[in-house]
C-alpha cells in the first residue's frame with residue numbers, strides 16, 4: 001500500500017522505516033530540509049540500534065522516500081500517519097499545535113480517499129478534533145476517516161518492539177477504516193486489539209501511567225527497605241514471581257525519565273482534571289519520581305559534611321542505557337545540584353555526551369571512558385546502567401580513584417561482588433557496603 005508518514009522524529013521515522021520493510025511504499029515527510037537530505041542518503045538523525053541498516057536497505061529497494069513537500073508525499077496515499085511531536089505545555093498539558101497543523105495540511109493537499117492514522121500520543125478527544133479540522137478545511141471532494149494507532153516503542157529497542165510488540169491497538173469509529181490499518185499491519189503478525197477511537201487514545205496514556213506507577217511503587221518500597229534493612233532486589237524478585245504482578249519494571253533506581261513517562265503522566269493528570277476528576281494516585285507517582293531523583297544527593301549529604309571542591313566522576317547521563325536521549329534524564333537534576341554545592345564533575349556516557357553538552361552546565365568536563373572519569377576522583381556516581389558501566393571491573397575503582405567511594409543510582413553491581421573489593425558502596429534499596437576491614441588492613 002502507499003503510505004505517508006508526517007514527522008520524522010523518533011516515532012515517525014521508526015514507523016515509516018518498518019512499514020517500508022514489510023513491503024509498503026512509504027513517503028516520510030518533514031519540514032526540515034537539511035534533515036530530509038541526510039535521511040535520503042540513509043543517515044538517521046537519531047541513535048537507534050538497527051535503524052540505519054533498515055533505512056539504507058529500504059531506500060535501495062525503492063520503498064522508502066523522504067520529502068519536505070506535503071502534496072508530493074500525500075499523492076495517492078492509502079493512509080497518512082501523523083507522528084509529529086506533542087510537547088509538554090507549562091501546565092503539563094499536551095501541546096497540539098503541530099498535530100493540528102498537520103490536520104490542516106492533510107485537508108488542503110489530499111487528492112484521493114484516505115485513512116488518517118494518529119501515532120502521536122494525544123489527549124482523549126483529539127482524534128475527533130483532527131477529524132473536525134480535516135472535514136472543515138477539505139479542498140478536494142474526497143472521503144477521510146481518522147483512526148488511532150498508538151505506539152508502545154521503547155527507545156533503544158524500537159525496531160525490535162515494532163516487529164515483536166505484544167499488541168497493536170487500533171481505535172476506529174468507522175469499521176472499514178480500522179480494517180485498512182489492520183491490513184497494513186498484517187505482515188507484522190502481531191495480535192490486534194480493536195476498539196473505539198477514545199478508548200485507544202486512553203489505552204496509551206493508561207499504559208504509560210501504569211508502568212510509571214510500577215516504577216514509583218518499587219522506588220518507594222526500596223526507600224522502606226533501606227530503613228528496615230531489607231533488600232529491594234530480592235523483594236522485587238519475590239513479588240515478580242506472582243504472574244499477576246509480573247517481573248518487569250520493578251527495578252528500583254533514581255527515577256524514570258525520557259520523552260514519554262514524565263510528559264504522559266502529567267498530561268493524564270491534566271486530562272482527568274479537565275474531566276472533573278482528580279487522579280490522586282498518579283499525582284503521587286509523579287511526586288515520588290521527583291523525590292527519587294534527589295536520592296543520591298541526599299545520601300551524599302548524609303555521608304559528607306560538604307562536597308564543595310570534590311572531584312566527582314559521573315558515570316552515565318542518558319535517561320536509560322542504549323540511547324543518546326537526555327530528555328528528562330535524572331542526570332539533569334543531579335548534576336545541577338552537585339554543581340550548586342561546589343563539586344567538580346567529570347562525566348562519561350557512551351552515547352549522550354553531545355546532547356548532554358547542550359543541556360547540562362558548561363562547567364562539566366566530559367571524557368571518553370569510565371577509566372578517564374574515575375582517574376583521581378574523590379567519589380563516583382552511577383546514573384545510567386550502561387553495560388560498559390555494569391561490566392567495568394570493580395577492582396579498577398580502587399586502582400583509579402583517590403578513594404573508592406561509589407554511589408550507584410541503578411544497582412549495577414551485585415552486593416556479593418562488591419563485598420569482595422575494597423569499595424565503600426551505596427546503592428538503592430539495598431544495604432550499604434562498608435570497606436572490608438580485612439582488605440583495608442592489608
Ligand code: UDX
Nearest residue numbers: 151152153154155249250251255256257258260319320
Ligand atoms: C516508554 C514505554 O516503555 C513505551 O511503551 C512508550 O511508548 C514510551 O515510553 P521509553 O521511554 O523508551 O519507553 O523507556 P523505558 O524503557 O520504558 O524506560 C522508561 C524509564 O523508566 C527510564 O528512565 C528507565 O530508567 C526507567 N525504569 C524502567 C526504571 O527506573 N525502572 C524499571 O524497572 C524500568
